[in-house]
Amino acid sequence: MSEASPWRAVSPDAIAVREWDEELVVYNDCTGHTHHLAPFGGKVLLALLDNPAGLELPELIESVAATLQISEAEVLAPVVEEALEELARLDLIACDPA
Amino acid sequence: MIVGELSPGEIRNRLDGPGLRIRIGPIVTEIRSSFPAIHSAIALHYAAHRAADDGEFADFHVSVLPPSGPRRWIRPTATFRFENAPPFQPLPAEQAFPLLEWGLNWCMATQCHQYLIIHAAVLERRGRALVMPAPPGSGKSTLCAALVARGWRLLSDELALIDVASGEVVPMPRPISLKNDSIDVVGRFWTDAAMSPVVHETLKGSVVHVRPPATSVALSTTTALPGWIVLPRYRAGEAARLAALSKGSTLMQLVESAFNYSMHGRRGFNVLADFIDASACFEFSYGGDLAEAVLTFETLAGAA
Structure with missing residues (x-):
């Protein structure tokens, strides 16, 4: 996974979001699918929706860490990458070529 | 007339x-x-x-x-x-x-695509809808009949019609369909229920229909606000147990139970999410003791 490639929500305007406590359910206009995201995946998607132009992986990790109030952001790298793979599999996000 | x-x-x-x-x-x-x-x-x-x-x-x-x-x-x-x-x-x-x-x-x-239609029984108490989405065999119609027998208003035992403009549930009171073992279970609990003769060997087994109360039919134009969403599950021999269900999980269950969700697109998602926002969400397991089940729901409605 290239750190130079920005990750972005596939189409931020097409994604409707409902958040309840730690739960996130999203509807994607582009696919017509509804997804119940794992809590961490939800945080990652929200970070990308807040930054429609996209985020490089280190920026994304920093953003999620700030949301979760975790000072050592690098410990989140493996779980962020795992969440990115899952969100990409659901066609909610994409990685733009560098 | x-x-x-x-x-x-x-x-x-x-x-x-x-x-x-x-x-x-x-x-x-x-x-x-x-x-x-x-x-x-x-x-x-x-x-x-x-x-x-x-x-x-x-x-x-x-x-x-x-x-x-x-x-x-x-x-x-x-x-x-x-x-x-x-x-x-x-x-x-x-x-x-x-x-x-x-x-x-x-x-x-x-x-009827002017409504978002969920495969669910719907009853009403104090102006609020109790929606029970569930697959066959979950005891949905049995519970529905038991609650109707104890005075809950019947909106439908099969289809929840959610008005996409108002978010309220539109009544469509029709006969309650009972199958197999639930015929005798309900018959013992609702002794003056008006039932049609049993029809055997259908695709669903033995089937009867129970007449909807005239009081429910008379209120056919009175909609109900969101109240409770309860996913029932029949488990032989178990005591009645009501447990909170997360709103996200409940939304996914309603999506699964909807007949025409995809037709409504994002509006359907928003209507369901708003409906869940305004409802208390639970799963309910019970072992066939209808008196105990009804008491659970009466307590739930009374606590609202």
């Missing part, structure tokens, strides 16, 4: 002739049938429903008729038609009334 004010002969003549138009919730359906079992079942189950005037627009035209030719006499069958086309294969003639009811469910689920 309500159907119950028509004589048996008038009901038969209309059903066997030009059709009997009945207002069922928001829908006027014109029904035609020559089967005596349907004549008597309509007289029993739809007695409190309004018989629409002949000139009133009918949303649906349906019929359940025998075949022409020798099949009328040899292993006779019944064919359901919607707007003169049969969406299903014929069934044995003795299943004519269940076929009509299943056909009406199909009409509502496939045609």
Whole structure:
């Protein structure tokens, strides 16, 4: 996974979001699918929706860490990458070529 | 005029002739049938429903008729038609009334896209809707009948119609369908329930229908606000147990149970999410003790 490639929500305007406590359910206009995201995946998607132009992986990790109030952001790298793979599999996000 | 004010002969003549138009919730359906079992079942189950005037627009035209030719006499069958086309294969003639009811469910689920339609029983208490989405075998209709027996208003035992503009549940009170073991279970609990004769060996096993209370039918235009969403699950021998269910999980269950969610797109998502926002969400397991189950729901409604 290239750190130079920005990750972005596939189409931020097409994604409707409902958040309840730690739960996130999203509807994607582009696919017509509804997804119940794992809590961490939800945080990652929200970070990308807040930054429609996209985020490089280190920026994304920093953003999620700030949301979760975790000072050592690098410990989140493996779980962020795992969440990115899952969100990409659901066609909610994409990685733009560098 | 309500159907119950028509004589048996008038009901038969209309059903066997030009059709009997009945207002069922928001829908006027014109029904035609020559089967005596349907004549008597309509007289029993739809007695409190309004018989629409002949000139009133009918949303649906349906019929359940025998075949022409020798099949009328040899292993006779019944064919359901919607707007003169049969969406299903014929069934044995003795299943004519269940076929009509299943056909009406199909009409509502496939045609009424002004509503978001969930496969669920819906009841009302204090103006709030109790929605119970569940697959067959979950005990949904059994619980529904038990609650109706103890005074809850019936909106539907099969289809929750959510008005996408208001987010409220629109009533469509029709007979409650009971299957197999639940027939005796409900019969013991609701001793004066008006049931049609048992029809055996249907695709769903043995089936009866229970007449909806006249008080529920009389309130057919009174919608209900979101109240509770409860996913029932029958587990033989277990004590009744109500547990909170997360709103996200509940939303996914409603999406799974909806007939026309995809047709409404993002609006459907927003309507369901708003409905869940305004509801308390639970899962409920019970082992067939209907008194205990009803008490649980009475407590839930009383605590609101």
